[in-house]
Amino acid sequence: MALLRGINVGGNNKIDMKTLKAVFEAAGMASVRTYINSGNVIFTCDTGTHATIAEMLGSAIEQQFGITVPVLIRDVNELRSIVQALPASWANDAAAKCDVVFLWPEVDTPETLRALNIDPEIEDARYTPGAILRRVTRKNATRSRLTRIVGTPLYSQVTLRNCTTARKLLVLMTE
Secondary structure, eight states: OEEESSOSBTTBSOOOHHHHHHHHHHTTOEEEEEETTTTEEEEEOSSOOHHHHHHHHHHHHHHHHSSOOOEEEOOHHHHHHHHHHSOTTOOOSSSEEEEEEEEOGGGOSHHHHHHHTOOTTTEEEEEETTEEEEEEEGGGGGGOGGGGGTTSTGGGGEEEEEHHHHHHHHHHHHO
């Protein structure tokens, strides 16, 4: 699976999912499917490391769309481990916001969670290999310290999906 960072957000970096699917297929990916409009692409690939696949797909996207898009690759076992670490009671609903902050390898460490200086009075955040899992009540969402990473070097090395999307991606990958 590929998670594309920062596409179709606020009218910026617009990418058509049908065209994106074709780009992945032209790059040699098989069984390509996209999920919602935020840069989630499920596919199979028989060769290459996560890094080489991400680099190849990033180049193909830049060539097709003329924009640089960071690409993070996760296989089904990695995503399963992340989703299984989500508490079953956590949901993205009217009461709370629940997110999976996927980490690029350079920041995939428990130290990243400590660097966020999360306030446990208003939110619960946990490191699991590959991601930070975060839940905050809707009334405290704007007080979250996670929002303070926008514009920092760390911000360019994460991509966020709500827990519902993360769970659905796992289902799609295992179908």
